[in-house]
Amino acid sequence: MSQRTKIKALLESEQTNIEVTVKGWVRTFRNNQFIALNDGSTNSNIQIVVDFENTDPNLLKRITTGAALSVVGELVASLGKGQKVEVKAKQIEVLGDSDPEKYPLQPKKHSLEFLREIAHLRFRTNTFGAVFRVRNSLSYAVHTFFHERGFVYLHTPIITASDAEGAGETFHVTNFDLAYPPRTENGDVDFKQDFFGRATNLTVSGQLEGELGAMALSDIYTFGPTFRAENSNTTRHLAEFWMIEPEMAFYDLEDNMNLAEEFLKYLIGYVLKNNAEDIEFLSQRLAEEEKQKPQNERSETTLIEKLQFCLDNDFQRLTYTEAIDILKESTPNKKKKFTYLVEGWGTDLQSEHERYLVEKHFKKPVILTDYPKEIKAFYMRQNDDGKTVRAMDILFPGIGEIVGGSQREERLEKLEQRMTEMGIPTEELWWYLDTRRFGSCPHAGFGLGFERMVQFVTGMGNIRDVIPFPRFPKNAEF
RNA sequence: UCCUGAGUAGCUCAGCCGGUUAGAGCAUCUGACUGUUAAUCAGAGGGUCGCUGGUUCGAGCCCAGCCUCAGGAGCCA
Helix, strand or coil: CCCCCCHHHHHHCCCCCEEEEEEEEEEEEECCCEEEEECCCCCCCEEEECCHHHCCHHHHHHCCCCCEEEEEEEEEECCCCCCCEEEEEEEEEEEECCCCCCCCCCCCCCCHHHHHHCCCCHHHCHHHHHHHHHHHHHHHHHHHHHHHCCCEECCCCCEECCCCCCCCCCCEECCCCCCCCCECCCCCECHHHCCCCCCEEECCCCHHHHHHHHHHHCEEEEEEEEECCCCCCCCCCCCEEEEEEEEEECCCHHHHHHHHHHHHHHHHHHHHHHCHHHHHHHHHHHHHHHHCCCHHHCCCCCHHHHHHHHHHCCCEEEEHHHHHHHHHHCHHHHCCCCCCCCCCCCCCCCHHHHHHHHHHHCCCCEEEEEEEHHHCCCCECECCCCCEEEEEEEEECCCEEEEEEEEECCCHHHHHHHHHHCCCCCCCCHHHHHHHHCCCCCEEEEEEEHHHHHHHHHCCCCHHHCCCCCCECCECCC
16 A cells, blocks of 8 residues: 555645645545545645546546545645645545445535434544544543653543442443343342352442552542443433543642642643644634524634633632522522522532533632532541531533542541441442551542533533544434 | 423425425536636436324324434533
8 A cells, every 4th residue: 555645744745746645535526626635634625636628537427525535646836725735636546436325424514413313424524523633632631641740540440349439320231131130039130140240330430449549659540431321311411421530649629629720721721732723623613603693692702712711710719608608699599590599508509500600700610619518429528617528620611510529538437437327338348448447648539521621622512522422311323 | 301392305494274296405416617615507306294193074284192303401520
């Protein structure tokens, strides 16, 4: 197979009047003369100019939208205005035909809903090409951020036996014949005979295992798939999603917040610098989408401006209690515009409240800390007031909660007492409690929903459009 | 899971008060044109009106159930 130059390199080439080989897929073929060819290396296409008068008409007919081509030709300065360089074709080979009557992607705008139905082909559109190049870049940035800081990438298990984390409904893992599972004398399914000798499920979080790593390696992070069997039908939830969970020994909540804020800014800055063309495209796409909305719902700031704003400003930090006070005194609360009115201390914040704080009151990312212990997980460190825990949630405009974290309860007695109160079996988590029995120390960590971060950076409204093959209720196609 | 809205050509949609042969734009195909940038111009083909049942002389339209999709809510990341 002869070497070919990727389109990104050709478009950036300083040299012209050189022979090149280019391969890719046809986006459009205009005037029997101009092929817009794309190979995914960049959002831009290269224009191939065909000398149609001296080309076999049967070959011309096979140059259709979606067809894969190999072109040998001369890279020249373009005569047209839309591009700097183009390739004057000397030899065109159709590597793979694409029947235009059947190929679902037409040279026109498609709705995101329609493209979701053909997720196997949507990579071939400008929008999804950009989204998945940015997603790739972000995941690379996750690793560089932590590696630059001496964190150890720890692979936590996908299959676990602990159902005790309380992070949501789990998917069961079994190799039983589901029609005839072995049963015990009293008719229950006998998991002792199952593959692992016990009931198992897909992980809902790598945190507990991550803590085990941190209690020896100091700073670790996980980055892998996570599964929730919740019947969630929203633009912010998936049944299978990727989560990043750093866990740091000798960190308190303050250190934890500092790291999280630095991390989010690093990711945004990385993409602005390294994916400028794709972000620019996505920014324009979003601006056009905004134009379709009624004027009062439109956002005046562009995607790039929003990202830059996040980089340039400190996140607003305040306690849950302070947030409740602000919400109580807020205009929508007094005028009873909220669906859920804020009256007392102790209830969880609704989406509308989070959105008010982030988008209306502070107009920037917000970190909320010290939530009531009743609405948070068992492992969070209890404050001296006996009412709150050292939790922190980072709220982003348009996304809501993007990070959830806490300083962990390192005191064995306090932890066991809380687990008992919340009905979490201490025997089952004996291995977790061992870290508190042997050399316990203050530590903290957080979880970042990777897709929510990709959503924020790309400006895509639906989380199903930022993961290549989304898994959600009633859908596991592809 | 709940609330609201939607499902009509490949795509995006229109379809009046229930009435004859269900329309448009784009896409596709054919022809013309040939330095185009969502090319342009002319013509053609293309429909199980989501599914099942009901009301009616007659249903794309009314009723019931179901399925799917979108937006919002809950759960959360």
